[in-house]
Amino acid sequence: MMVPKILILGAGYGGLMTMVHLQRELSYNEAEITLVNKHDYHYITTHLHEPAAGTAHHERIKIDIKELIDEKKVNFIEGIVKEIKPDQNLVLLEDGQELSYDYLVIALGSEPETFGIKGLREHALSIRNIDSVRMIKEHIEYMFSKYNNEPDCEECLTFVVGGAGFTGIEFVGELADRIPALCEEFDVDPGKVKIINIEASPSALPGFDQELVRYAIDLLEKKGVTFLVNTAIKECTDQGVILANGDEIKAGTVIWTGGVRGNSLIETSGFETKRGRAKVDDFLRPPGHENIFIIGDCSLIFNEEGRPYPPTAQIATQQGENCGKNLTAQIRGGKLIPFIPHIRGTVASLGRGEAVGVVGKRKLFGFTAYVMKKVIDHRYLYMIGGIPLVLKKGKF
Amino acid sequence: MMVPKILILGAGYGGLMTMVHLQRELSYNEAEITLVNKHDYHYITTHLHEPAAGTAHHERIKIDIKELIDEKKVNFIEGIVKEIKPDQNLVLLEDGQELSYDYLVIALGSEPETFGIKGLREHALSIRNIDSVRMIKEHIEYMFSKYNNEPDCEECLTFVVGGAGFTGIEFVGELADRIPALCEEFDVDPGKVKIINIEASPSALPGFDQELVRYAIDLLEKKGVTFLVNTAIKECTDQGVILANGDEIKAGTVIWTGGVRGNSLIETSGFETKRGRAKVDDFLRPPGHENIFIIGDCSLIFNEEGRPYPPTAQIATQQGENCGKNLTAQIRGGKLIPFIPHIRGTVASLGRGEAVGVVGKRKLFGFTAYVMKKVIDHRYLYMIGGIPLVLKKGKF
Numbered sequence: 061m062m063v064p065k066i067l068i069l070g071a072g073y074g075g076l077m078t079m080v081h082l083q084r085e086l087s088y089n090e091a092e093i094t095l096v097n098k099h100d101y102h103y104i105t106t107h108l109h110e111p112a113a114g115t116a117h118h119e120r121i122k123i124d125i126k127e128l129i130d131e132k133k134v135n136f137i138e139g140i141v142k143e144i145k146p147d148q149n150l151v152l153l154e155d156g157q158e159l160s161y162d163y164l165v166i167a168l169g170s171e172p173e174t175f176g177i178k179g180l181r182e183h184a185l186s187i188r189n190i191d192s193v194r195m196i197k198e199h200i201e202y203m204f205s206k207y208n209n210e211p212d213c214e215e216c217l218t219f220v221v222g223g224a225g226f227t228g229i230e231f232v233g234e235l236a237d238r239i240p241a242l243c244e245e246f247d248v249d250p251g252k253v254k255i256i257n258i259e260a261s262p263s264a265l266p267g268f269d270q271e272l273v274r275y276a277i278d279l280l281e282k283k284g285v286t287f288l289v290n291t292a293i294k295e296c297t298d299q300g301v302i303l304a305n306g307d308e309i310k311a312g313t314v315i316w317t318g319g320v321r322g323n324s325l326i327e328t329s330g331f332e333t334k335r336g337r338a339k340v341d342d343f344l345r346p347p348g349h350e351n352i353f354i355i356g357d358c359s360l361i362f363n364e365e366g367r368p369y370p371p372t373a374q375i376a377t378q379q380g381e382n383c384g385k386n387l388t389a390q391i392r393g394g395k396l397i398p399f400i401p402h403i404r405g406t407v408a409s410l411g412r413g414e415a416v417g418v419v420g421k422r423k424l425f426g427f428t429a430y431v432m433k434k435v436i437d438h439r440y441l442y443m444i445g446g447i448p449l450v451l452k453k454g455k456f
Numbered sequence: 457m458m459v460p461k462i463l464i465l466g467a468g469y470g471g472l473m474t475m476v477h478l479q480r481e482l483s484y485n486e487a488e489i490t491l492v493n494k495h496d497y498h499y500i501t502t503h504l505h506e507p508a509a510g511t512a513h514h515e516r517i518k519i520d521i522k523e524l525i526d527e528k529k530v531n532f533i534e535g536i537v538k539e540i541k542p543d544q545n546l547v548l549l550e551d552g553q554e555l556s557y558d559y560l561v562i563a564l565g566s567e568p569e570t571f572g573i574k575g576l577r578e579h580a581l582s583i584r585n586i587d588s589v590r591m592i593k594e595h596i597e598y599m600f601s602k603y604n605n606e607p608d609c610e611e612c613l614t615f616v617v618g619g620a621g622f623t624g625i626e627f628v629g630e631l632a633d634r635i636p637a638l639c640e641e642f643d644v645d646p647g648k649v650k651i652i653n654i655e656a657s658p659s660a661l662p663g664f665d666q667e668l669v670r671y672a673i674d675l676l677e678k679k680g681v682t683f684l685v686n687t688a689i690k691e692c693t694d695q696g697v698i699l700a701n702g703d704e705i706k707a708g709t710v711i712w713t714g715g716v717r718g719n720s721l722i723e724t725s726g727f728e729t730k731r732g733r734a735k736v737d738d739f740l741r742p743p744g745h746e747n748i749f750i751i752g753d754c755s756l757i758f759n760e761e762g763r764p765y766p767p768t769a770q771i772a773t774q775q776g777e778n779c780g781k782n783l784t785a786q787i788r789g790g791k792l793i794p795f796i797p798h799i800r801g802t803v804a805s806l807g808r809g810e811a812v813g814v815v816g817k818r819k820l821f822g823f824t825a826y827v828m829k830k831v832i833d834h835r836y837l838y839m840i841g842g843i844p845l846v847l848k849k850g851k852f
Contacts, residue, residue, distance in 0.1 A: 191604040194642065198594070198601035205594035208587035246590065 074356030075167030077380025223318030224259035233411035470752030471563030477780025566716035619714030620655035629807035
């Protein structure tokens with residue numbers, strides 16, 4: 061009897077939850093599970109804005125994959141996926157390894173969506189992974205250090221954040237909190253620092269409750285953040301950004317948080333996509349591939365009004381859980397369960413001790429929302445690593 | 457009766473020692489002493505290589521000027537000298553202040569000497585003051601953070617140090633010590649990091665005893681530093697350096713330690729100079745100006761063979777002492793003492809617990825030399841701030 065091979069690509073929220081479910085449910089002889097990930101660690105994407113601003117060390121949001129794996133049940137490969145060949149049931153890694161599978165889970169996350177804005181890819185930094193946020197932190201500090209050597213360099217102390225969605229808002233809140241310490245360390249007058257958050261939509265946090273948006277904006281403005289809404293960026297240069305109206309904002313640091321698209325491997329592997337996200341059936345399978353699941357930021361799912369859900373950790377986690385259940389069912393000959401997201405709530409951090417959010421139908425502000433965010437964080441840690449992981453990493 | 461005004465420009469080794477001597481010797485009604493300095497702190501120039509490499513925090517080598525001053529005797533002005541008008545006994549500051557004097561001490565330190573090498577001023581960093589070394593530290597860390605986002609960027613991990621004199625050697629020793637921690641922090645393979653020290657002279661530490669040079673080079677090579685001697689840099693670009701033979705070394709960071717010249721204000725104020733250093737008489741006065749003393753890196757003095765002494769902290773300190781004595785004599789109608797340097801010894805740090813040097817006629821190696829360097833450091837702290845300063849800052 062052949063043991064089916066399950067190959068999971070990516071150890072983000074979706075891939076990791078799939079793996080955690082499978083290793084809990086399946087016994088040793090039911091499946092040969094392999095998890096491939098670019099790094100030997102998982103990271104808490106929803107907290108990347110903290111090491112980006114430098115308010116927390118990146119180690120705080122890294123979780124060693126070996127700690128989460130039962131090595132008797134799951135084989136882990138640190139590697140970068142180069143190509144997916146769905147018609148041959150093969151995956152090629154950059155180091156030359158070829159991996160065959162009976163079932164494939166594609167959970168390769170996202171890439172920044174630049175909407176064709178010129179120069180963004182070359183000149184803007186992005187809050188994407190541990191490496192990219194470490195570079196943001198160092199870039200910010202480098203600009204502070206540069207300022208004292210080039211006192212005319214006002215743009216050294218100007219930080220433009222493109223996009224005032226969740227990531228943008230959470231980052232500017234964190235950065236504003238960090239400014240006093242940076243000014244102290246680098247002997248810089250805090251009055252010289254500018255944080256400018258630019259959003260093309262008519263409002264920050266598009267789609268969020270207006271009362272919560274107002275609370276967030278008021279608070280962040282008090283912390284020194286300037287918002288430019290209804291303002292599109294036309295181009296990013298090595299000098300800063302050029303707005304749609306032709307105005308230039310000189311800035312030594314531009315951080316783009318304006319959106320994400322699915323990993324480009326989805327497109328290049330021939331799946332039908334929109335913004336790099338694969339169309340999937342009710343069971344998260346791309347049409348015509350009954351042994352492939354595409355989950356997390358790589359998959360496109362729609363709400364009851366027919367509009368796509370934005371990619372979130374919450375949905376990715378639920379998809380991973382659903383995918384794990386359906387793989388178990390498929391192996392055991394059970395019935396597949398369609399994926400239906402349950403949006404429990406959304407909380408955006410605004411920096412130290414402050415947040416806004418909606419949980420169920422209730423709006424939360426300030427410290428209450430902040431505590432709720434911690435509850436959500438802890439719940440996730442519990443799901444992937446149980447009590448030990450909550451105790452180890454739960455302090456952020 | 458008019459109280460004579462003594463104006464001291466610069467609170468480096470020379471200016472500070474002048475001030476310390478005067479405030480100890482003169483009583484309140486003998487002179488009106490003013491000290492002008494760009495910052496409100498003095499810094500231990502001979503230890504700048506440590507915060508530059510990031511092995512010590514820059515606060516460790518900063519000393520608050522207010523702590524050294526008897527405010528009843530010395531008036532301190534934080535300001536930048538814009539112009540010296542020796543014929544009008546006037547000094548203008550950048551903030552518009554005009555300061556008149558009866559006696560002037562010019563101790564404005566040095567600037568990097570680029571020897572006309574193209575691009576050096578624009579693209580190389582220099583170990584010059586707190587601000588410049590803070591930028592070096594941040595630049596190094598930024599390059600490490602960049603590497604993980606651009607794995608092809610080998611030059612991100614290449615650090616070129618131009619000049620293998622004292623500063624160059626001390627810096628590469630320190631940087632080599634820091635590499636393991638940087639690699640750990642940024643998840644970089646230490647084997648990928650290159651430190652290349654380039655020297656135009658036939659040997660590193662030109663003018664130093666050959667046995668000591670060999671010891672230093674062997675040790676630093678073991679720490680991973682590559683030396684290119686007999687190698688001139690023709691040009692510095694934003695990509696690295698181009699050597700005289702046309703070879704290019706790609707490097708994300710170039711640090712120039714190849715030499716210094718006197719502060720350019722010496723030249724622009726009309727004093728006769730060579731490499732920006734003023735010719736002075738036996739009493740450190742420029743010809744034709746009996747009420748002006750030029751000391752430290754700004755002054756040019758010659759040894760018995762008629763060759764100029766290199767500018768060092770040791771000579772600057774002794775000149776400050778001599779200048780303080782001569783000012784006291786001049787005010788009291790005493791006799792001036794000619795300045796004769798006493799080269800007590802020279803010790804170059806090679807990183808953690810290691811140094812080489814000559815004290816008297818004795819060669820020192822390794823830990824012995826390292827301890828001697830600490831003794832010299834402590835002696836200096838004692839001279840400017842007594843026991844309390846030694847206890848406070850003596851740990852570096």
